[in-house]
Amino acid sequence: MTWADYLIFAAAVILTPLIGGLITGLDRKVTALIQGRYGPPVLQPFYDVVKLLSKEKMIVNDFQIFAAYIYLLSAILSVGFFAIKADLLMIIFIMSIGLVFYVIGALATRSPYSQVGAQRELMQMLAYEPLLIFVLIGMYYVAGSFNLHDIMSHGRLLLDLPLIFVVLSLVLDIKIKKSPFDFSTSEHAHQELVRGILTDYAGPYLALIEIADWYELVLLLAMLAIFWSQNLVIGALISLFVFFLDIIVDNISARMTLKWMLSFSWIVGISFTVLNIAYLYFSNVSR
Amino acid sequence: MGLKEFVKKSFSKSPWVVHYDCGSCNGCDIEVLACMTPIYDMERFGMVNVGNPKHADILIVTGTVNEKNKDVLKNVYDMMPDPKVVVAAGICACSGGIFRDCYNVLGGIDKVIPVDVYVPGCPAKPEAMIDGLYKAAQILKEKYSRREVIVSAKSLG
Numbered sequence: 001m002t003w004a005d006y007l008i009f010a011a012a013v014i015l016t017p018l019i020g021g022l023i024t025g026l027d028r029k030v031t032a033l034i035q036g037r038y039g040p041p042v043l044q045p046f047y048d049v050v051k052l053l054s055k056e057k058m059i060v061n062d063f064q065i066f067a068a069y070i071y072l073l074s075a076i077l078s079v080g081f082f083a084i085k086a087d088l089l090m091i092i093f094i095m096s097i098g099l100v101f102y103v104i105g106a107l108a109t110r111s112p113y114s115q116v117g118a119q120r121e122l123m124q125m126l127a128y129e130p131l132l133i134f135v136l137i138g139m140y141y142v143a144g145s146f147n148l149h150d151i152m153s154h155g156r157l158l159l160d161l162p163l164i165f166v167v168l169s170l171v172l173d174i175k176i177k178k179s180p181f182d183f184s185t186s187e188h189a190h191q192e193l194v195r196g197i198l199t200d201y202a203g204p205y206l207a208l209i210e211i212a213d214w215y216e217l218v219l220l221l222a223m224l225a226i227f228w229s230q231n232l233v234i235g236a237l238i239s240l241f242v243f244f245l246d247i248i249v250d251n252i253s254a255r256m257t258l259k260w261m262l263s264f265s266w267i268v269g270i271s272f273t274v275l276n277i278a279y280l281y282f283s284n285v286s287r
Numbered sequence: 288m289g290l291k292e293f294v295k296k297s298f299s300k301s302p303w304v305v306h307y308d309c310g311s312c313n314g315c316d317i318e319v320l321a322c323m324t325p326i327y328d329m330e331r332f333g334m335v336n337v338g339n340p341k342h343a344d345i346l347i348v349t350g351t352v353n354e355k356n357k358d359v360l361k362n363v364y365d366m367m368p369d370p371k372v373v374v375a376a377g378i379c380a381c382s383g384g385i386f387r388d389c390y391n392v393l394g395g396i397d398k399v400i401p402v403d404v405y406v407p408g409c410p411a412k413p414e415a416m417i418d419g420l421y422k423a424a425q426i427l428k429e430k431y432s433r434r435e436v437i438v439s440a441k442s443l444g
Contacts, residue, residue, distance in 0.1 A: 032331075037328040039328075040332075041333070044333050048303075048333070049302045051344070056368035060366045195338065195339045202342060258382040
């Protein structure tokens, strides 16, 4: 790593929560407008997090706090490594470590809401982790490498991997827990299982998890953006458009069941990936 | 605006509300829920209805407190992290209303927990509730600035 890499790493780590908070604020505003309400100010997520950070520290046990810190750390590291164009496979694995701790932290408490929320989070991971690997396989097939630098040098992945782009959009929807996939916990005012996996986190530690969620949201949006890495502005617009579609789906659909999520995500994920790679294979042969 | 000012402002801009029905006739409860509808929309002040006292800043209570539920009310109050504010919504929560002479009714909720804002009415109108919640948010900010946090945490033991 050179000095420029360290600088980019630091800049990404500092700027990402600001972007993530703004996107979340816009999400809440757009949701309110769709529902015919006036809605909170766009800076609302920052007010929430700053308030939570200065509230009383209330903990159930020490391990839960440790888990929250590891979740945040892994989110920060994965965003940082993404910014310096490291290996994409490694980034996904770092992200998964944090998620495992997120689940264990909720399982470490005795609240039944938290326990059930953690089990459901595991099911959600079961639904989207294989799909993430499929997306990586598709990228490897086109670019010949898991290295982000090589993948981005390809330019316009979206034209080669349109169906895999759809799979990654599905992963985004499951990952940020919007309806119909809000099982383990849900957005404000929806109240699934009280607050599901977050039930036993309070005050500053809830804020840590909120910030880590912003990091992961931005990471997934960035992964969508590199499908048009020739011009990253267009890539960012594409990923924001996908996020906007997610907000609309969130508002027009009800919560489904875990079984439906598993079968839907696996059927869509596997069939779209196989179709896309088969298309690439045969079009290469005929050329 | 400095960072300290922003932190103080964030307390008045982001009050999360938990609603506890302390044996109300459901009139006030419906009006509390009406505050979230598109007509009144309390989220424009950053108020969110949370189901978990551990996440809440404001406790809004409807109905009279009686021998059966006074411990539950105290429990909900104790589970909230400091700083916290209590709003008594409706005349029953304020003073016991027409039920104050019943054999098992203790009276208003201020017999059990400290109340900061009283919202009278039978049932209290959503406008009045939102007004009360807005006042409570200002009190929350004041409590944070006065650092009442540590004192009250100690007094609860």
